[in-house]
Amino acid sequence: MIDPALLRTFLTVAEAGGFSEAARRLGLGQSTVSHHVRRLEGLIGRVLFERDTHSVHLTGDGQAMTSFARGILDQQDRALRYFARPGLRGRVRFGVCEDYLLGHAADVLGRFRRVHPGVDVELSVELSVVLHRRLAEGDLDLVVAKRDSGQGIRRDPLLWVGGPGPRPDPGEPLPLVLYPEPSVTRVRALRTLREHGIEWRIGCVSERLNGLRAAVQAGLGVGLFAASLVPEGLCPVEGLPDPGTVTFVLDHRTGTTGIAARALADAVLSSQWSKPDHPARPVEYA
Structure with missing residues (x-):
């Protein structure tokens, strides 16, 4: 040297x-x-x-x-x-479910970048079950993902939605447009229909929200989405059993959470989406 x-x-x-x-x-x-x-x-x-x-x-x-x-x-x-230069430095491995990514993550990440330009974000988009597993394995620092029940940063009603065209024939098995396994909303959709004795078939499976939206809009079936994250162009389908609610959680890596990850968690918690009229209690992070 x-x-x-x-x-x-x-x-x-x-x-x-x-x-x-x-x-x-x-x-x-x-x-x-x-x-x-x-x-x-x-x-x-x-x-x-x-x-x-x-x-x-x-x-x-x-x-x-x-x-x-x-x-x-x-x-x-x-x-x-x-x-x-003043400010935080570092990297945050941030995992999000895709409906949150396309619905609200851009706003959160944009505000975070303006406040902490020295922090790099490594973004992973997966099914919620996969995100929880990767977090437990230490591959991620922070996740926003769905969970079937429990406490979190927001609890949303689930809605059956369809495209602008004709509704499914009530005399035929209900066609569904779903995420593949493992998926929180997939499990809920199938369980709800079984409990009410409604016959169904899988009309389309897609790993991506844009794929689900396109399939529903094309009339391939009915989808199930959190009310606050229903893709544009889809509308509620009446006459189907209430699928209940889904919980969105903000969770962090086990052990010491870095300052940069804490700052990003604060940005998520301060967003308007994380402040519904009757939110679930936020998950604590250390």
């Missing part, structure tokens, strides 16, 4: 055209300047200046070194400026 002080001395000599002027600019003794240049030449094994009694000129290797030296010093200065 090359001492930045040697590089600064070298560049000053090159710009000043001599050791005496460089020493004056740097506030160093001429012998110190000469020593710095000799040390640098010794480290790289090249002669950087041609010297005579009247002038100092860069060699070919010296000309090449000026570019390297400026680049190294510029990178060092940028690093020092970066870490000297």
